[in-house]
Amino acid sequence: MNIQLLVIGKTDKNYIETGIEEYAKRIKRYSNFDLKIIKDIKNTKNLNEIVQKKLEGDKIFENINTNDYVVLLDENGQQPNSRGFAELLNKTLISGTKNLIFVVGGPYGFSQEVYNRANAKISLSKLTFSHQLVRLVFAEQLYRAFSILNNEPYHHD
Numbered sequence: 001m002n003i004q005l006l007v008i009g010k011t012d013k014n015y016i017e018t019g020i021e022e023y024a025k026r027i028k029r030y031s032n033f034d035l036k037i038i039k040d041i042k043n044t045k046n047l048n049e050i051v052q053k054k055l056e057g058d059k060i061f062e063n064i065n066t067n068d069y070v071v072l073l074d075e076n077g078q079q080p081n082s083r084g085f086a087e088l089l090n091k092t093l094i095s096g097t098k099n100l101i102f103v104v105g106g107p108y109g110f111s112q113e114v115y116n117r118a119n120a121k122i123s124l125s126k127l128t129f130s131h132q133l134v135r136l137v138f139a140e141q142l143y144r145a146f147s148i149l150n151n152e153p154y155h156h157d
Contacts, residue, residue, distance in 0.1 A: 016136050073121075074110065
């Protein structure tokens with residue numbers, strides 16, 4: 001299976017990039033993993049929230065296919081613990097899904113069209129994280145999920 005984290009805008013914090021790279025290396029022991037960055041929308045200060053979400057949604061659709069299993073990282077999504085996330089990952093793995101894509105939206109979330117296309121929504125926490133930090137938190141949780149599925153000692157209950 002191919003797993004991709006699709007995000008809007010580049011990370012400008014070196015410590016976040018370094019952390020993501022570390023977990024990406026670890027994840028690749030279990031699955032193909034890729035971080036795909038969609039370029040930021042230009043001149044957003046001149047756009048209202050609805051238009052910005054629509055433009056970002058169009059760019060998201062350019063990067064997903066009809067057969068991809070798409071999971072939105074969304075504050076209103078299901079909020080599993082780490083073992084629950086590992087179970088969700090395992091169900092997707094054994095379903096024969098070829099491409100699993102996790103998507104981090106822009107500052108206002110997703111357009112209704114993207115919500116309609118999604119196969120699932122997951123919230124990483126009730127806390128709010130910056131769009132850059134959520135990438136690192138997600139990468140660590142994905143690695144943790146694989147370590148749980150492989151009965152490795154990384155996760156402690």
